[in-house]
Amino acid sequence: MNDATESKGMELSSVFAAASARAGLWRHLNAMARAWAGAAGAGSRSSELHGKTGRLLRAISRFEYCWAYPGQRLLESIRAAHESGDAATFSRLVQKVSGALLSGDYRQHESAWQAGAEGEASLLDVLPPDTDGGPLARPYFEVLFVTPGDPSGWQRSADDMRRMRRSDDQFVYSPVHVGSFEDAALATMLNTTLQAVVIIDGFGYETAHDIPDLEAFLDRHVEVDRDSIEPGKLATTLASALKQVRPELDIYLLSDRAPELLAGSDEVAPIRRLFHHIEEPMEIHLSLLDGVKDRYETPYFDNLKKYALRPIGTFHALPIARGKSVFSSNWIRDMGQFYGTNILFAESSATTGGLDSLLEPTGTIKRAQEATARAFGAKRAYFGTNGTSTSNKIVVQAVCKPGDIVIVDRNCHKSHHYGFVLSGAQPYYVEAFPLTQYSMYGAVPLRTIKHALLQCQAEGKLDRVKVIDMTNCTFDGHMYNPRRVMEECLAIKPDLVFLWDEAWFGFARFSALHRRRTAMGAAADLTRRYRSKKYREEYAKWRAENNDGKLDGKDASLLDKRLMPDPDKVRIRVYQTNSTHKSMSAFRQGSMMLVWDEDFHHVEGPFEEAFFAHTSTSPNLQLIASLDLARRQMELEGYELTLQMTDLALRIRQAINTHPLISKYFHVATPEDMIPAEFRESGIKDYGGSEGNWDEIVEAWNNDEFALDPTRLTLVCGAAGFDGTQFKGMLAERFDIQINKTSRNSILVQTNINNTHSDAALLIKALADLSREIESRLSQEDANGKAVFDARVKSLMTDVPDLPNFSRFNDSFRDNPKSGSNEGHMRPAFFMAYDENNCEFVKLHSAEVDKRLADGPEMVSANFVIPYPPGFPIMVPGQVITADTIAYMRKLDVKEIHGYHSAQGIKCLKPSTLAESKASSTH
Template identity: 80%
Template sequence: MNQDVHSEPQRTLSSVLMAASLRADQWRHLNASARAWADARPDAAAKHRARCQEQLDEVLRIEHCWAYPGERLLGALREALDQGDAASFARYAQKISAAILSGDYRRDEQVWSLDDELDRTTLDALPPDIGGLADKPYFEVLVVTPSDPAQWARSKDEMRRMRRPEDQFHYAAVHAGSFEDAALAMMVNTDLQAVVLIDGFGFASRHDVPDLKAFIARHIHVDPDELRPGTLALTLAATIKGYRPELDLYLLSDRAPEALAGSDEAAPLRRVFHHVEEPMEIHLSILDGIKDRYETPYFDNLKKYALRPIGTFHALPIARGKSIFGSNWIRDMGHFYGTNILFAESSATTGGLDSLLEPTGNIKKAQEAVARAFGAKRAYLGTNGTSTSNKIVVQAVCKPGDIVIVDRNCHKSHHYGFVLSGAQPYYVEAFPLTQYSMYGAVPLRTIKQALIDCAAAGNLSRVKVIDMTNCTFDGHMYNPRRVMEECLAIKPDLIFLWDEAWFGFARFNPLHRRRTAMGAAAALTQRYRSRAYREEYDAWKAKLGDRDPADASLIDERGLPDPDKVRIRVYQTNSTHKSMSAFRQGSMMLVWDEDFHQVEGPFEEAFFAHTSTSPNLQLIASLDLARRQMELEGYALTLKMTDLALKIRRAVNTHPLISKYFTVATPEDMIPAEYRESGLTDYGPPNASWAESAEAWDLDEFALDPTRLTLICGAAGFDGTQFKGLLAERFDIQINKTSRNSVLVQTNINNTHSDAALLIKALADLSREIESRLSQEGSIGHQVFADRVKSLMTDVPDLPNFSRFHDAFREDPNSASNEGHMRPAFFMAYDEDNCEYVKLASDEVDKRLRDGPDMVSANFVIPYPPGFPIMVPGQVITADTIAFMRKLDVKEIHGYHAAQGIKLIKPSTLGSRRATSM
C-alpha cells in the first residue's frame, strides 16, 4: 500500500484503507514531480510536464472534499501548468503539499495565500481572527446543497461574515452538491466535525470519479431507486450518523420544521432550521455543537481548582506542593513534575471536584459524555485498571451459583471475579495456535455447545453470563453481533461481558466498530424492534416450530431470538490507557442493559467494594480528556494507526532480507480456514483490497485486527523474551507481549511514520548481522543456528486445554456441563493443612498421573508468556498440563515456585468435602 504511485497507476479509492492517506501521498509525489520538472533540461521538460499533468488530474479527483487548498490555490496551480510555468507550479505544489502533510493550514493563515506575502482576500476567505489562529482549534463544515456551484463562493462569504473574535473555534466550509459527493467527503475528510444539509439536493455525483460508486457502496448501502421522494436529506443524515456518529448534523428545509423536528426520522439531527432564515443561529449552533464535545467537565473544573488559593487541612500533604518545594531533600520531585500536578491534587470532594463514588456534578457529566461518545446507555469511570473494572462487572451481574460461560484464556481478573462472586465458571476453549504458543478465540459452536450442555443438564436457567475477550491480546476479533444473536436464540436473557481492554479505540472508526460490543448492542436493539425482523422471525418459527434448547441440532443452526422475549444486556470494559490518551490504570465500564434496573443496586455495591475512596484525580481528568480527543479526532487517529500498521506489515513481509528472518503473521496464519469463510489470507495488495478485507470482517466468524502485529522472531533464533529485551536495549523500542517465538507490535494513536521506520531499520540491521555472522561460520555454526530455530519454531509444546473441576467441586459429577465451584477450592488453600506440594520434575507427579489419586490445583498457575491460567483452583491436573509446564522456558510463572513445587489440595481434604457435599 505504500508503493510509488508511478508503479501502481491503477490504484483506486477502493484499494486503500484511507483516502486521506492516499491524498497526502499523491500530493507528495506531485511535489516531487514538480521539482523534477522545474529542474529538468529543456529536452526533458515535456516529459516531466506530462507526468505533472497526469498526477494533478489524479489529485483533483477528490480534492473537492477538503476546504484546503481551496479553489484559488488550485486555480493558480492549474494555470501555472497550462502556461508551462514550471517554477510557479513547483512553488505552489510544494506549498500545498507541505501544508497538508504538516497540518499548517489549521494554524497558519499564510499557507492559504497565493504568494509569500499575506493576501488579504485569501485571509478573509477562510482563517479568522489573525494573530489568534494558532490558539483556536480548526475544523471543517460540510454543506450539502442543491444550489449551483457558482454560488458556493458567495455561501462561503456569508458564513465568513458570521465569525466573531470571541468564537472559541474556527472553521472552513466544504460544499457538496449531491448525496454521493457528501458521502465521499464524510468518509475521507477527517477534519469534518459538522454537516449542514440543505433540502433538495440530488443523489448522483457531478464529478467524474470512476471508482466513486464502488468506494461508497462498500460502506453505505443505499439504493437511490428505493428512496421515497423528499427523504434524501434524512436518509443522508441517517447514513452519516451510522458511519460517523460523532458528527453534528443540521437540516435546513422549507418544510414545516415543527412537524419535521418531532419525527423519528429527525433523531440523528442536532437541530432543524427553516431554510436559511437564521444564518447567525446556524453559525452559533455549529460552534455550540463542537463546544459540547470539547468540554471536559472534570478537567475544566480541576484547572480552575488549581488556580485557587486553598489552605489544605486534609490528609494529602502533597496537595499544593508546599511539602515538596519547601523541602531540602525532594525538591527535585517538584521540578520534574511541575506545579500544576501538585496544585491539582486534593483528597476533598468539595469545591466542585465531585465524588467518583457518588457523582452528582462534573464527574456525572463526564460519565454522560463518555456514554454518548462510546455509544453506551451508561458509563462508569475506573481508576484501577480494567482488572478492577472486570471484577466490578462480574460481581455486579453474578451471584453465588450462577454459571458463567467463559474463555479459559481470559484475563486473570475475570477468574478472581468468579472467586469473589461465587459464580461457577464453565470454561470453554479457544482454538489453539500451537506453533506460536498462543490461543486464538472461542468458536461460536463451542459457546453454543456449552449452552446446549447446560440445557441438557437442566442448568440453563442458571447460565447468567457469556464472558469473552474482544479483541484478544493477539488481535482476534469476534463477531459480537453474530455471537449474541445465536446465543440469545437459545437463551434470550443472557448477559454478555465483552472485555475490550485492548479495543477501546475501535468505537471511533466504522471498520473496527462493526466488531465491537456496543456497536453490536445498538445494531441488535434496532433490529429486534423492527417490523421486518418480526416478520423474519415469524417465518423462521413457522418453519421450525418451538425448539428445545437441549436440541443438539441447534449447534449448526443460525437461530433467531424471540422479539417478545429477547433482552439486550451488554457490558463492555476497556482499558482506556491502552489505546487512548489516558494515564495508566484509566479504565471505563460501558453499559447497554435493557434490564439495568435489576442490577443497578448490585453494580453500585460492587463499584463501592472495588473503588478507592481516594481515587487519583489526574486519572479521572485524563479519562475526561481521552473522551474529548476521541470524539473530536478519533476517526482520523484510528484510521491513521490502522493505515500505518498495514504499511509495516507490507514492509516486513515483502522485504527480501528481513522476511528471511522476521515475518508478521497474516490472518491466514492466525485464524484457521473454517473461521475465515471469506477466504481472506492477508491485508493489502496483491492479496486483497481493503474493500475485500472490510467485507471479510462482515462475513467471517473471526477477523484479525491489523493494528496488532504478531512479529515472528523465531526464524532469527530469538525467543520472544530475548527479542523483547534486545529491541529495548539496542534500539529503544518497547514491546509488551511476547510468546515463545514472537513479539506483539501494536500500533496506536501515538505512533508515527518515524516510529515505523525505526522498527524496520532495527529489523534490517539485525537481519544483516545474522547474514554476516552465518557467512563467517562453518557448518557447525550453521547447524547450531538451525537447531535453535527448530527448537523455537518446530519443537514447540502442545497447549493444554482445561481438563475439569474435581468432583468435589461439582454439583453433579455426571452432568455434561462443565461448571464448577471455584470459590471453595480457592479458599481451601488459605489453610496450609489442606494443601501439599509436589515437585514438577519428581517421579511422584508421574506416579499420581498414572495411578492416582488425582492432583487438584489449589491456586491459579499462570505462565507469562502465554499469560493464561493453565491451572485454576479445583482443577484436576492432567498429563498434558504437566508436559506443557516441563517444556516451558519462561522465568515468570505466577502461582508456582519451583523450590516448593505445584500446590495441591490434599486428597483427604477433597474426600471430606465430597462426603459433606453429598
C-alpha cells in the first residue's frame, strides 16, 4: 500500500467494504509503526516514517468514532505517543489494536481496551473457549447511542453502561456514541457489529466531523428529504432511515415528549420500545439484551437440543433414532463414530414433545417460520425440505389452475416447467437476451415482458394471465430490477402474481447493496409507495397525460413508456423462493418460500394443498433445525457476512483481471461483457476492487434495468484452451477447488459467506500455476503446436453455436393457432408421451431429420431436453423442433443431456397421434 492509497480505503466511495478496509489499514499502520520503531534515531528515515504513520493514523481516525473499539482512551494514547515521538509505545499500541481487530480479542478480554502492557493475550489465547470443551464465550455486539449530550460526557456514559453488565447476561455489548443524524446513518452502515440503536431525542442533523462527502453519500443510500422533515420528528425520521439500511436492527427511542401519546402514532412503527428520556437505564439495558435474545432464539433447534438430552423410549418407525441400532452394531458402528451421537439422539418420527409437524405446525416450527418471515421481510414464510425445485412446484401449483397463462422465462429452472405440467397452466415463453459468446442466456428484458402482457390484452385474454415467473438473480448473476418490473406490469394488470425464483439470492436480504434488487425488498417498497400521498399526486399527473390511464394493448409506444398502476386497484402479490442451503448455513435441500400477498386469503387453501402434495410426512429434523439456525445467523450477522463476501469477490475479480500473466489466459467477465449496453443505462463497465467505484455501482443498481451480482464470477477459461467441464475437473483433481456450474468456455466461481481470503489465494495461485505452465509449454512448441493451441482457443471462444430460442407449440396444443402469443397446453403433450405407441425416435445426425425440417411433417418434442451446461430446456413437451435447435444440438459437446439418449435419438410425438389429438382435443 503506497501513500496514494493509504486513505483511499476509508473514502465514502468504498464504504460498503469499509469494515475490511479498516482492518487492512490498521494492519498496514502496524507494519509502518514497527518500521518506525526499528528506525528510531535513524534521522531522515525515522522522520519520514513518523510522517507516514501520522497521515495514515489520520486517515483511519476519520471514521473511527463509528466503532466502540478501540475507544476514545486507547486512541488518545496512540495519538499522544505519536505526537511525542515515542515510536516504541506507538508501535506497541497499534499492534495491540491491529491484533485485537484481527482476532476479536476485544470482544471478550478487557485488557484489549487498555493502554497498559499487562495481561497482553496472544492470538492463540483468544481462540473460542469451546474448542477444548469449555463454555461458549458470550456473543458480543455494539449499540449505537444517538444523543444530543456533550461529547465530553460520552466516555463516562459508556463506562456507566459497561458497569451494568451482569454475570448472568446472555450477551455482552459496548456502546458507541454519536451526536447527529448524519453520524448515526454513517455508523449504521459502517459498523457491522451493531445490533441496536438507542435514539435520544434532541440531536441535530449535521455532523461535527470534517467529512465533506458525507451529505452526498447519504443522499445515495438513505431515502430522506432533509427539507421535508417536520419539526420534532428528526428522531423518528432517523429510525425509519436506519430501518431502510439495516432492517434487522432493534431501535429504541428515548424522548422527553409523553411516550404514551407518541406510542400510538404511525411514525414510531419502526421503533421496538419507547422510554421517557433516561429515567430507566437498567430497563434500557435489559431491553437491549432482550431484543437480541428474540433474534438469537431458534425455537425448533433449541427444543431439538433439549429433546436429544431426554431419556426417550422409541416405538415409532425410525430405528436409527437414539442410535441404539448403530452403536450396538458390529457392522455399522463407524457410522456413529463418524456422525457423532447428537445427530442420532436428535432424530425422531414423532411430532409431539415440542418437535412439531411441518405439515401442520402449531408450536416450534410455527414460531421458527414466523421468525423467518420477520427476518426476510415477508408476510409469511414456509420451510421447504426438498430443495427449491419442490418449493417452485408448490408455489406454481398453489397460484395456478388449468388454463391460466404464466409469462415465464424459457430458461428458468426445470422445476417451473414441471410445475406447469402439474398445474395445467399454460406457459407463455419469453426469451432472455443471449450471451452467445459464453453459451448462456441473461435475463428477460422488461420490454419483452410488457409486450407479452399487451399482446394478451389486445387478444382479449389478459384476464387469463395469472403469473409473471422470473429467475432473480440468474445462475450467472443477472439481477432484475424487480421494483420496476412489477410496477410497469401492474399498470397493465393490477392483480398479477409474481413468482421470483431467488434460489441463489437468499442472502441478498441482508446486504444493503443487494436488497434493492430482491423480491421482498421491492414488495415492501411498492407497498409504501402506493399508499403515499406523493405517489397519488404522481399518478394523477401521469394519468392525465396518458389517456386517463387506459392502456391499449395495440399501442406499440407503451413498450418504451414508463407505466404507472392505479393505487386504488393495485395489489401486491409476490412470492419468493430461495435455496437457503445455496447461500446460507443450512443443510442441503433446505429451502424457504416467502410470501407477500395481499390476497393470500384466496390462496391459502390451494397453497396448503400444494404443500401437502409435495412435502414428505417424514421431513428431516436436522434440515428444519438448520433453516432455523440459518435465519438466526443471517439476522444477527448477515450484514457483516454479506459485505465480506462481496468485498472478497471484488478482490478476486481485480486480482485476476489485473494480473499480467493470469489475465492472458483467464479473466472474470465484467458487467460490460455480461449485460448489453441498452440494459446498462448507467454505462458502468466494471466493478472496481475493494477500494473501487462503489458510488457508480450504487447508482447503477438503483436505476439500470439489469445489474450483475459481483459475488458470482464468470471465469472465462477458453483462452487457456480449456472448456468449462474440463477446467472444472482439473481444478477439483489438481487443486481441490470445487465448482458447480460451467459453460462452453467458462466456469462460475460463486463466493459466499463460507469463503475466506485463504480460499481466494488458493484459486488465484491455481490460476497463476496454470498460466505459467501454459506459457512454458507454448514456449517449447513449434509453429504447428502453437497452431493447434490457437485452433482450440478459437473453437471455444469464437466458433460457438448460436443459442436457439423457443419456437412454438404445435397447433394440437394451442387454443388458437393464429394467435400472436405463444402459450400452449404442455400438460397433455407431456402425458401423451407416457404411451409409447404415441412416440417415435429420430436420430439427431440422420438424413431423416434434415428431410423433415425441409419438407415435414413437423417434429414435435415428446419430453424435456435439457443439456448441462447450459442447463435450460431447449425442448419442452409439445414444442415444434426447428433447424436452430437441431444445429445447436449437433454442435453441443457436453456429456450430460437430460431427456436425450444418442443411441435412441430425439423422442418425438408421432404426426398421426398429433393429427388425432387435434381432431378430438378439448385440452
